[in-house]
Amino acid sequence: MRIFKIFLVALVFIYLYAPIVVLVVNSFNQSKYGYKWTGFSWKWYEKLLANDTLLTAFSHSVTIAFLAATAAALIGTLMALAIYRYRFRLKQAASSALFVVMMSPDIVLAITFLVLFVALGIQLGFWTLLLAHITFCLPFVVITVYAQLKGFDNHLIEAAQDLGAGEWLTFRTVLLPLLLPSVMASWLLSFTLSLDDVIISSFVTGPDYDVLPIRVFSMVKVGVSPEVNVLATLLLAISVISLIIFSLLVRRKVT
């Protein structure tokens, strides 16, 4: 039984990581086609550095992920607060709308966003991309923060208010600092979702704001492209380094 468990866990992780390993190894492979190892080389890295369109798309994707995660963490926290603390009309409708966003397949969300932006006459590009990314991250922030709010000691809020703090002051000085772990966790989740997205980005961005999935799609649709391997390796390296910094920061906070 124990062997079976280890075997299964190992198998799942091999499945999840085999493609990643292939990408990373091939980013250093001299051979273009990546089917055989023909020697170590930095040449694809040099090639990527010379590929301005791909680098621009890369920086756009990271920018959007960063901004969307930050805005979603902020707005989502306020939404969780509204749903937890206040009674208002259409509250049930608001929770249902969040649930719909969470459950809807990306393709459905993508076309609803596209139809909205076109109906409103907004030029597709940076802003449409950002609005769409914030929206699809929101429900994940709301559930994460809401879950922590439910375990919250309401006496702290009452104490703050007895001492004369208004809602805003209570939020800023009592709730937000204590909610920080779930806000940060939901930021990380939003960043991940945004960076991973292909479907929604393909629909809501325009020619003047190229993002990674669209550029990469045109490169790998036919044939292979070693620069993409390099890009994946860099993305992975950046993310892992940020994760390590992030977890160190959190640990320092806790102890």
Add this chain to the structure above:
Amino acid sequence: MTKNGLANVLSFRQLVITLTLGWLMLMVIAPHALVIMTSFMTPDSEHLAVWPLTLQGYQKVLQPIYFDVFFHSLWLSAIATVVCLIIGYPFAYILAKQPPWARAVMLVLMMVPFWTNSLIRTYAIKLILGKKGVINSVLVGTGIVDQPITMLYTEFAVIVGLVYVLLPFMVLPLMASFEKLSADLTEASKDLGANALQRFVHVVLPLTAPGIIAGCLIVFLPAMGMFYVADLLGGAKNLLLGNVIKNQFLVVRDWPFGSAFSITLIVMMAAMLWLYVIANRFVQRQGGLDDENL
């Protein structure tokens, strides 16, 4: 002071509520309403969709070519979902039984591949499954097979790709329901003389049913939309619903038809969610879990 405080209550409270309702109204409810409206409009090459209202879009969904794509897509997504469940169920169980730190590490390990973007990962699968890909190189190189096996551009490749991208989404809800499963209940049934199989069928399976259904929905519904997986791994024959919708919206520009196709997907989703709610209620009535929505 108190007056000021009251003003603060009103303004902050109102700000937060307005933000919540305003954002969801503009970015979720209005767009869905627009898509429903578009699905009943007449296609137009210049203005995308115009009056009068018709049922043309929906009639087109029922045409044999699209109907076939619809069923083929359902079929591929269903298989991918079942495979995710078969792998994900025991995996989630094992994960849920780990001490918190080990579980956290494994969850992060599951998330790391996401940071490379799923399109790039799908491309990597293409490198592995190709005629000269990693698997075939090994098989031919070691002499297990003479000729490379055709894996790319088949149903098999699409399913491998879908499972790869969606497996974590199956594991998460399952893990949550395993965590809620109280050890007392399985102990109790053991004391009452139930064997391992009986415990699984009568206790564990019913109590984790909400997780199973949630996981299946979270995998099955998006799977139908993943046009890039079908594009890269499936070739021309193995299309998904997402390919049709994308094509209608971005290439053919028949928005009413594209919208009608999406509405069909939404209706299906609603039906499944309804089933989920019913199943959830059923489990609650059985006296197992206290599950709450959002």
